Amino acid sequence: MTFHATSIAHSKAMKTKILWLQGLTCNGNTHAFLNYTLMERFLEDFTFVHHPAVESDYTLEEVCSRYIETDILIIEGAIAEDFERAGYPLIEVIKRYAPKVSAIVTAGTCATFGGIFKESPYPQSSGFLFCEDKRVTRFEAFEKKVISVSGCPVHPDLLVETLYMIREEMQISLDDYRRPKAFFAWNIHNGCTRNEYFEYKVDNHRFGEKEGCMFYDHGCQGPYTHGSCNKILWNGVNSKTRSGEPCHGCTEPAFPRRNFYSTKKNMGIPQYLPFDVPRRAYLTLSGVTKAFKIARLEKRLFDA
Ligand code: SF4
Structure with missing residues (x-):
């Protein structure tokens, strides 16, 4: 079109x-x-x-x-x-x-x-x-x-x-x-500075933290929201996820129906998976990545 x-x-x-x-x-x-x-x-x-x-x-x-x-x-x-x-x-x-x-x-x-x-x-x-x-x-x-x-x-x-x-x-x-x-061909996950945490399933613990991904517990909708917030930064400076706030999926037709700050799960698996990722593939991948414990990603980046 x-x-x-x-x-x-x-x-x-x-x-x-x-x-x-x-x-x-x-x-x-x-x-x-x-x-x-x-x-x-x-x-x-x-x-x-x-x-x-x-x-x-x-x-x-x-x-x-x-x-x-x-x-x-x-x-x-x-x-x-x-x-x-x-x-x-x-x-x-x-x-x-x-x-x-x-x-x-x-x-x-x-x-x-x-x-x-x-x-x-x-x-x-x-x-x-x-x-x-x-x-x-x-x-x-x-x-x-x-x-x-x-x-x-x-x-x-x-x-x-x-x-x-x-x-x-x-x-x-x-x-x-x-x-x-x-x-809008991209999703918000594309370009997010927290991708490495997403890959190894390391969630963040507090809003505003520099470390961790917000997909697993804090409701981030970046992997299934179309937009360029992490590629074309707001005011050339920042985006929600870079500042430590989950993406709320605000560019999508269903906005604002989903809970903004918690991840709905079934038996520990997020109800909504990233675009086009089959559930079986997700389960296999997350089983593998969960087996790793990457000390560098579990640590705070800066002294508290
Ligand atoms: S915080 Fe959201 S956008 Fe960033 S890596 Fe995690 S799921 Fe993707």
Whole structure:
């Protein structure tokens, strides 16, 4: 599956126009985006028709009441049937812009899959196109324009790089949830500094510890969560697992249903195994690795 915007770059000298609309949201994706480290450079190439927190060309009332020329529509937050912005039903506003824009980007897991709001009593809160593994058909007409950048919150670098790929009219390879494969073909385990501890089944004991893997006892979902957090670090500095916090699986459709801080097990075996690892292969491997006691990995790296 690929995405290819063809009518966006009228001229490389022109700024690409973005309209950022919010559904049900905690503003987390806006906050994450505002932490993008090269924002000044970004604003040389992009301009906001409207953004809830960035200086914009038009007010919310103006963009909701009529159509204003826009290249990319970004949606943050879950979409509920009767949700309004500036007194206008959000769904109707989206339907007005969707046929005319070159791309629709869902920023974050609420916009993509419903996220935390799909658990709420708010009627029919769901993602823009997907809710769990079921398609929400009301926006199917615009599906081919959608690129999903899931995450709770969205990783600012992944969002900005996706916007640049659209601006540059690149052919973008997408996964089944229309997420750019450039960032979502991997899992969070890929690039984690704790891989050696994972291999030898050495768990950590306290959050924030530098040593140990958090898969066996502390609920780390890195081996079955798509994303690039350990390859493209947050603010160029860190990731959850590097800082000693388990991955919560926030880019996936099922988020946030699983327990964040403990590993569900059956007879000592984690209920969810890494992607594509057969249970039998896992049992064989873990039986072998358990037989080793690697003193270097059992020790603290630094004096307590
Ligand atoms: S902490 Fe999580 S991501 Fe890191 S090695 Fe362990 S399971 Fe993988």
